[in-house]
Amino acid sequence: MDEIFNLLIKKQLSPNQLYILYCIKHKIKTNDFINDALEVKRLQSTDWLEADMKLAGKAIILLQELESYFKNSKKKTSTTLMGDNFMENIDVYLDIFPKFKLPSGKYARSDKKNLENNFRWFFESHTYTWETVINATKTYVDEYEATGYKYMRTSQYFIRKQGSDKTYDSELANYCDMLLNGSDDPSQTHFKEKVV
Numbered sequence: 001m002d003e004i005f006n007l008l009i010k011k012q013l014s015p016n017q018l019y020i021l022y023c024i025k026h027k028i029k030t031n032d033f034i035n036d037a038l039e040v041k042r043l044q045s046t047d048w049l050e051a052d053m054k055l056a057g058k059a060i061i062l063l064q065e066l067e068s069y070f071k072n073s074k075k076k077t078s079t080t081l082m083g084d085n086f087m088e089n090i091d092v093y094l095d096i097f098p099k100f101k102l103p104s105g106k107y108a109r110s111d112k113k114n115l116e117n118n119f120r121w122f123f124e125s126h127t128y129t130w131e132t133v134i135n136a137t138k139t140y141v142d143e144y145e146a147t148g149y150k151y152m153r154t155s156q157y158f159i160r161k162q163g164s165d166k167t168y169d170s171e172l173a174n175y176c177d178m179l180l181n182g183s184d185d186p187s188q189t190h191f192k193e194k195v196v
Contacts, residue, residue, distance in 0.1 A: 003069070004066060004069065007062075007065075007066070011062060012046065013048070013062075014039075016034050016039050017039050017042060017043055017048070018066075019034065020034070020036065020039045020040060020043060021043065021048060021049075021055060021059050021062070021063060022063060024049070024053065024054075024055060025055060025059075025060075025063055040053070043059075076120075076124070078116060078120060081119075081120055081123045081124055082119055082120070082123050082130075083130065086116070086119070087112075087116075089130045089133075089134070090112055090115050090116060090119065091112075092134055093115070093133065093134060093137055093155070094109055094110075094112065094115065094155055096134070096137045096138055096141050097109045097137075097141060097154075097155045098141075098145075098149065102149050102152055102154065103148065103149060103150050103151075104151075104152075106154050107154065108149070108152070108154055108155060109154070109155050110154050110155045110156035110157075111156075114156050115155060115156060115159065118156055118159040118160045119159060121159075121160055121168070122159050122160060122170060122172065122173070125170070125173075126170070126173050126176070128173070128176040128180075132176045132179060132180065133172065133176060135179055136172060136175035136176045136178070136179050137158070137172065137175070139175055139178075139179065140152075140158065140171070140172075140175050153171055157171075158171050158172050159172050160172075
């Protein structure tokens with residue numbers, strides 16, 4: 001918010017004048033609490049508005065700049081990040097994991113809502129497809145099935161796990177990379193993200 005007010009001060013515009021420019025751009029009728037005639041005269045005298053009530057070039061640029069502040073702050077939806085069928089894909093992912101406790105004492109399958117949150121992080125951080133994710137998961141579970149699931153991560157921690165150094169690592173990303181690059185050893189790559 002400070003940025004917006006500082007920009008208005010720098011451009012020598014009042015919030016009411018910005019409101020008038022915004023209303024003209026979007027063809028909105030202004031509220032009665034603003035003296036339109038007075039603000040329009042000021043805007044025309046400072047070259048923000050042309051005589052025919054059209055926005056001047058610098059007004060258009062300013063409005064685009066200010067509107068970009070709000071466009072960047074929109075939170076991406078799960079559908080935007082993971083695709084339309086993300087819940088079905090999470091179900092397919094979850095079905096790959098066994099339906100019992102691992103030797104660590106934790107259930108192999110985690111709650112779907114936790115998985116959705118972890119997958120939101122995963123797809124925001126990585127560009128793998130659901131097909132790659134499913135194939136990598138099958139490879140991971142098959143490897144650990146041969147050893148009785150000893151030291152296998154849960155379905156949630158396979159996607160993302162926070163370390164003691166406050167970074168996240170993704171064993172899933174390692175396995176996806178291994179599949180795509182043909183590596184035999186998933187420990188060769190190690191993705192981490194520093195959380196501040």
